[in-house]
Amino acid sequence: MISIDHVTVRLQSRVVLDDLALSLTEHRIGVIGDNGSGKSTFAKLLNGLLLPDHGTVTVDGFDTRSDGKKVRSRVGFLFQNPDNQIVMPTVAEDLALGLKPLRLDGDVLRQRISDTLERFSLSHLADRSAHLLSGGEKQLVALAGVMIAEPDILVCDEPTTLLDRRNAELVMKTIADLPCTVIVVTHHVEHLDSFDRVLVLDKGRISHDGAPDCAIPLYLGPLS
Amino acid sequence: MSAKDTVLVAMFAALTAALGLLPPIPVPFVPVPVTGQTLGIMLSGCVIGARRAAFAMLLLLVLLALGLPLLSGGRGGLGVFVGPSAGYLIAWPLAAYCIGAFVSRFGASIGVLFLANCVGGIGLVYVVGVPIMALVLDLSVGNAALAGSVFLPGDLIKAGVASAVAAAVLRAYPTQKNTQA
Amino acid sequence: MIAGLYLPGDGWIHGLSAPVKLGFMFFTGLTIVVISHVSVMVLLTISVGFIFSVVAGLGFKRLWLSTRPLLIWVLAILLAQLWLVSAEAAVLISLRLVTLVWVATLVTYTTRLSEMSDVLAAMCSVLRPLGVNPERIAFLIALTIRLIPSVFDIVRDVRDVQKARGLERAYIAMFVPALTRLLRESDALSDALTARGFERWGDKR
Numbered sequence: 001m002i003s004i005d006h007v008t009v010r011l012q013s014r015v016v017l018d019d020l021a022l023s024l025t026e027h028r029i030g031v032i033g034d035n036g037s038g039k040s041t042f043a044k045l046l047n048g049l050l051l052p053d054h055g056t057v058t059v060d061g062f063d064t065r066s067d068g069k070k071v072r073s074r075v076g077f078l079f080q081n082p083d084n085q086i087v088m089p090t091v092a093e094d095l096a097l098g099l100k101p102l103r104l105d106g107d108v109l110r111q112r113i114s115d116t117l118e119r120f121s122l123s124h125l126a127d128r129s130a131h132l133l134s135g136g137e138k139q140l141v142a143l144a145g146v147m148i149a150e151p152d153i154l155v156c157d158e159p160t161t162l163l164d165r166r167n168a169e170l171v172m173k174t175i176a177d178l179p180c181t182v183i184v185v186t187h188h189v190e191h192l193d194s195f196d197r198v199l200v201l202d203k204g205r206i207s208h209d210g211a212p213d214c215a216i217p218l219y220l221g222p223l224s
Numbered sequence: 225m226s227a228k229d230t231v232l233v234a235m236f237a238a239l240t241a242a243l244g245l246l247p248p249i250p251v252p253f254v255p256v257p258v259t260g261q262t263l264g265i266m267l268s269g270c271v272i273g274a275r276r277a278a279f280a281m282l283l284l285l286v287l288l289a290l291g292l293p294l295l296s297g298g299r300g301g302l303g304v305f306v307g308p309s310a311g312y313l314i315a316w317p318l319a320a321y322c323i324g325a326f327v328s329r330f331g332a333s334i335g336v337l338f339l340a341n342c343v344g345g346i347g348l349v350y351v352v353g354v355p356i357m358a359l360v361l362d363l364s365v366g367n368a369a370l371a372g373s374v375f376l377p378g379d380l381i382k383a384g385v386a387s388a389v390a391a392a393v394l395r396a397y398p399t400q401k402n403t404q405a
Numbered sequence: 406m407i408a409g410l411y412l413p414g415d416g417w418i419h420g421l422s423a424p425v426k427l428g429f430m431f432f433t434g435l436t437i438v439v440i441s442h443v444s445v446m447v448l449l450t451i452s453v454g455f456i457f458s459v460v461a462g463l464g465f466k467r468l469w470l471s472t473r474p475l476l477i478w479v480l481a482i483l484l485a486q487l488w489l490v491s492a493e494a495a496v497l498i499s500l501r502l503v504t505l506v507w508v509a510t511l512v513t514y515t516t517r518l519s520e521m522s523d524v525l526a527a528m529c530s531v532l533r534p535l536g537v538n539p540e541r542i543a544f545l546i547a548l549t550i551r552l553i554p555s556v557f558d559i560v561r562d563v564r565d566v567q568k569a570r571g572l573e574r575a576y577i578a579m580f581v582p583a584l585t586r587l588l589r590e591s592d593a594l595s596d597a598l599t600a601r602g603f604e605r606w607g608d609k610r
Contacts, residue, residue, distance in 0.1 A: 048594050077600035083592035089551050101605035149602060224513055227598040231591045232543055238552035241585060245557055267584065283545055290521040291409040291513045301410045301513030303471060306434065306505040308478045361482050362498045371481060389580040396581065397588050
């Protein structure tokens with residue numbers, strides 16, 4: 001469970017998130033909002049990549065400020081641009097990087113990598129150069145690199161923004177099928193229909209909060 | 225080292241290497257081609273702070289010694305550490321550190337940056353490089369300095385460019401975190 | 406990807422371990438510096454050249470290619486020494502320089518990058534008590550090698566954009582956007598590393 005307790009974030013002098021208070025317990029949570037509404041900032045709060053100026057964020061009782069390492073071992077994070085997330089030259093090497101904190105032995109390590117590759121249907125790409133893959137493949141490699149560490153919660157910051165429609169569908173479907181808790185920040189609202197809860201951010205505040213069939217029309221409303 | 229330190233060190237080592245891969249920039253009235261690598265040292269010192277910049281240059285030297293061709297013109301390997309310009313290479317980490325220390329001490333105005341680049345990026349590099357060149361070639365230090373001085377006009381231009389670029393970058397990018405040593 | 410200078414081969418020099426070759430290099434280097442007799446030096450130069458091109462199988466073309474960048478220096482030595490001291494001293498110093506560079510280049514050409522990295526790792530583990538972490542250094546090296554092509558692309562992209570605007574000589578206009586982009590990417594990359602557990606690498610399990 002993630003609790004956000006009266007959290008305010010300022011960047012320079014601009015208030016990006018304004019006194020948010022909520023707790024996230026659902027299995028599938030979507031976060032939507034316009035550019036500049038504070039979505040990405042919100043995502044980065046959840047694993048302590050960004051610390052609030054006021055208030056606290058706790059994950060399973062661990063404060064992101066004082067227990068950042070423990071929080072990040074529970075919360076996996078998928079970024080918008082896989083080019084910035086994939087660190088090592090080949091796919092298998094990059095997956096190994098995510099396991100480094102676990103200090104596994106060679107055989108166990110290789111087994112876990114091949115299992116994970118298979119789970120995400122990436123086995124054929126194991127020794128390929130990660131940076132020569134297509135956008136969709138790269139995002140799946142990035143996802144596999146996060147999931148191999150078996151986080152309890154996965155936070156995704158606009159995981160499909162840089163992808164074409166078909167690859168976006170594929171990546172979102174893969175994310176939706178994961179067993180862990182998933183929090184997705186996106187502006188592709190059509191992917192959130194099956195989610196349990198949708199938060200709408202507007203100018204740093206939660207403007208709507210509820211089931212997708214309720215929150216999404218309220219967000220899209222003024223446009224149509 | 226934090227993740228941020230690690231990435232900046234690797235990024236600026238890579239930048240300095242990449243600047244050597246670009247074709248040399250011809251500059252009017254300068255007889256020797258001006259390569260970008262001195263620029264890399266100066267930019268690192270000015271932008272990422274003394275300690276990280278020194279590590280970045282040290283890392284680049286390690287990569288060269290391991291056998292990667294990362295000097296301009298595709299040179300590299302252990303040979304460059306026994307040649308006449310070995311001293312200039314060895315001076316890179318010191319120069320980057322000196323520039324960074326200078327900037328964090330006296331501020332990042334363009335004048336200070338230029339002075340730092342001249343003192344660290346040119347002065348210090350020559351102070352270390354020239355005697356070693358003299359030693360390898362068995363010249364007097366004076367004659368070696370004379371030979372080394374053909375690079376001076378190019379280096380001064382680079383100090384100017386690096387200072388102007390660093391000043392603009394430090395303004396354009398939220399940097400409180402970047403300049404500390 | 407950036408490739409090392411290593412040239413595959415099956416001579417026995419390729420088969421020697423990296424520490425042996427480095428030791429040989431160090432020893433030869435010392436000898437070269439100590440020798441003060443031109444005839445001995447000529448002999449040594451010829452033998453090193455022979456080992457380089459024939460025994461190690463690197464060929465005379467490689468030998469010439471690794472000598473070429475030194476010619477301007479050799480010329481400088483000859484001019485300066487002929488004028489100042491003697492022809493003998495000039496030849497001695499030129500041969501010293503050339504031979505030293507040949508020996509070092511020979512080691513680089515015949516030793517795989519991975520073997521050199523192993524030597525480095527061994528050296529680093531000796532320094533472990535001083536706070537040097539070999540694992541992190543290995544990672545730094547891998548990360549830098551992976552970043553060089555991306556950084557090169559960024560610098561070239563920005564240069565092309567400025568060229569299209571007719572600003573190809575405006576170095577400042579060219580480097581400012583490139584550097585800003587590098588810094589932004591550094592932030593993204595360090596966030597990704599942190600999110601992927603970088604800070605827990607050294608922790609005990």
